[in-house]
Amino acid sequence: MNNEETSQFDFLERIEREVRSILNLKNKLSFSENLDNKGLDSMNSVKLIISLEAMFNITITDEEMEMDNILTIDKINKLISDKLS
Structure with a gap:
């Protein structure tokens, strides 16, 4: 793995740990696992969004809070990466 791949993997690992915690x-x-099947409901999704905003120092808009954007760790990663770029 090169440095970019390593940092991307670390990024995914941080998100995965936070999702498991919430x-x-x-x-x-797995990064592609459907979180809806693991208990991600509307209350937990709000907790997760608040936690991710604090963790990565970002603001996620109401439009970005769609369940489809946070349905998997890969999708959460894309949302956060887009915010940070």
């Missing part, structure tokens, strides 16, 4: 899950999640 959803009270012990087992690691």
